[in-house]
Amino acid sequence: MAPLPISSIRVGKIDDVQELIKTKPNKVPERFIREANERGVLVSHKTHLHHHIPVVDLSKLSKPHTHDDFLFEILKLSQACEDWGFFQVINHGIEGGVVEGIEKVAKEFFEMPLVEKKKYPMEPGTVQGYGQAFIFSEDQKLDWCNMFALGVHPPSIRNPKLWPSKPARFSENLEGYSKEIRKLCKRLLKYIAISLDLKEEKFEEMFGEAVQAVRMNYYPPCSRPDLVLGLSPHSDGSALTVLQQSKNSCVGLQILKDNTWVPVLPLPNALVINIGDTIEVLTNGKYKSVEHRAVTNRERERLTIVTFYAPNYEVKIEPMGELVDDETNPCKYRSYNHGDYSYHYVSNKLQGKKSLDFAKILN
Numbered sequence: 001m002a003p004l005p006i007s008s009i010r011v012g013k014i015d016d017v018q019e020l021i022k023t024k025p026n027k028v029p030e031r032f033i034r035e036a037n038e039r040g041v042l043v044s045h046k047t048h049l050h051h052h053i054p055v056v057d058l059s060k061l062s063k064p065h066t067h068d069d070f071l072f073e074i075l076k077l078s079q080a081c082e083d084w085g086f087f088q089v090i091n092h093g094i095e096g097g098v099v100e101g102i103e104k105v106a107k108e109f110f111e112m113p114l115v116e117k118k119k120y121p122m123e124p125g126t127v128q129g130y131g132q133a134f135i136f137s138e139d140q141k142l143d144w145c146n147m148f149a150l151g152v153h154p155p156s157i158r159n160p161k162l163w164p165s166k167p168a169r170f171s172e173n174l175e176g177y178s179k180e181i182r183k184l185c186k187r188l189l190k191y192i193a194i195s196l197d198l199k200e201e202k203f204e205e206m207f208g209e210a211v212q213a214v215r216m217n218y219y220p221p222c223s224r225p226d227l228v229l230g231l232s233p234h235s236d237g238s239a240l241t242v243l244q245q246s247k248n249s250c251v252g253l254q255i256l257k258d259n260t261w262v263p264v265l266p267l268p269n270a271l272v273i274n275i276g277d278t279i280e281v282l283t284n285g286k287y288k289s290v291e292h293r294a295v296t297n298r299e300r301e302r303l304t305i306v307t308f309y310a311p312n313y314e315v316k317i318e319p320m321g322e323l324v325d326d327e328t329n330p331c332k333y334r335s336y337n338h339g340d341y342s343y344h345y346v347s348n349k350l351q352g353k354k355s356l357d358f359a360k361i362l363n
């Protein structure tokens with residue numbers, strides 16, 4: 001993926017939100033205040049009772065008691081991908097120490113003084129390093145969030161200068177965690193293939209040496225959560241995304257379902273999985289890449305560790321023949337190269353599902 005022409009991008013002053021709350025805890029600068037129709041209002045408790053994203057028990061897929069148990073869980077997975085685009089996985093088999101280890105170093109990273117974090121800057125127009133991504137103009141609203149993003153795999157997408165020497169063991173923890181999450185993504189894609197009646201190796205064979213990147217999002221408390229957003233509405237450009245919320249995390253992630261922002265309630269030891277744009281295209285829209293956003297909390301900070309798993313940049317993406325029928329289910333997306341889509345995705349601001357217009361066939 002070619003670098004963006006960064007010299008032409010003017011982003012204006014980007015306040016570091018962690019520093020802002022240290023010096024002026026009650027001030028929310030104008031650049032963070034959203035238009036009334038896009039503010040991070042919280043959904044009423046009554047609504048919570050009616051909506052829960054599905055929970056898939058991976059032990060029922062890897063070690064089912066009976067074949068019916070397996071089929072039942074596969075059905076749950078396919079309904080989650082069709083109706084929600086999101087689900088949580090429990091009994092995923094990743095050791096507690098691995099999950100706690102990455103959370104610890106991520107937390108320690110964000111707690112370091114700003115001068116230390118600024119040694120790894122996310123330059124305007126790039127997506128790796130510490131800062132705010134997807135800012136392309138001086139008047140664009142900012143998210144109430146600090147990010148640290150790194151390309152992990154294949155090694156060619158890494159920028160070694162951005163891998164921090166502090167906190168201690170950051171890289172070891174990230175390497176170990178990423179290996180486990182990579183295995184999990186491969187397993188999930190196998191089950192997703194089965195749920196679509198495809199051969200189980202379908203995605204692994206198609207994706208080649210898959211691209212994997214991690215983004216750590218730190219949302220400090222905000223005195224006016226009703227006026228700001230932690231992360232702008234977007235869909236993910238990946239095939240699958242794995243989101244880990246810090247232990248005892250407050251609610252922050254919301255997904256758009258039937259025109260309502262539905263909160264995702266954190267479950268202990270679970271990981272949140274969502275379908276990205278690539279799977280939406282490959283399944284010709286059967287499995288949905290759903291718009292989501294993060295809101296902030298008045299008293300509590302929130303930390304999330306997000307892995308994007310995607311095909312190699314060389315791979316051609318188009319709806320799979322098995323999911324297209326000229327009569328009943330015509331092709332909704334054109335073919336494209338995943339590297340070109342990645343470039344398109346990272347050169348535009350986060351704006352709901354707009355990125356996918358890149359591939360939509362408009363009738």
Ligand SMILES: COC(=O)C(/C=C/C1=C(C)CCCC1(C)C)=C/O[C@H]1C=C(C)C(=O)O1
Nearest residue numbers: 127133149150151213237238308310342345
């Ligand atoms: C801040 O970054 C992102 O939100 C992001 C970027 C991921 C990437 C890197 C940090 C390194 C280089 C590769 C890549 C672009 C994947 C989101 O990732 C989504 C967007 C696309 C496209 C994707 O595959 O995952």
Ligand SMILES: O=C(O)CCC(=O)C(=O)O
Nearest residue numbers: 215217252253294304306
């Ligand atoms: O932090 C969250 O809850 C959402 C993160 C997210 O959607 C992302 O990083 O793409």
Ligand SMILES: [Fe+2]
Nearest residue numbers: 234235236292
């Ligand atoms: Fe996301």
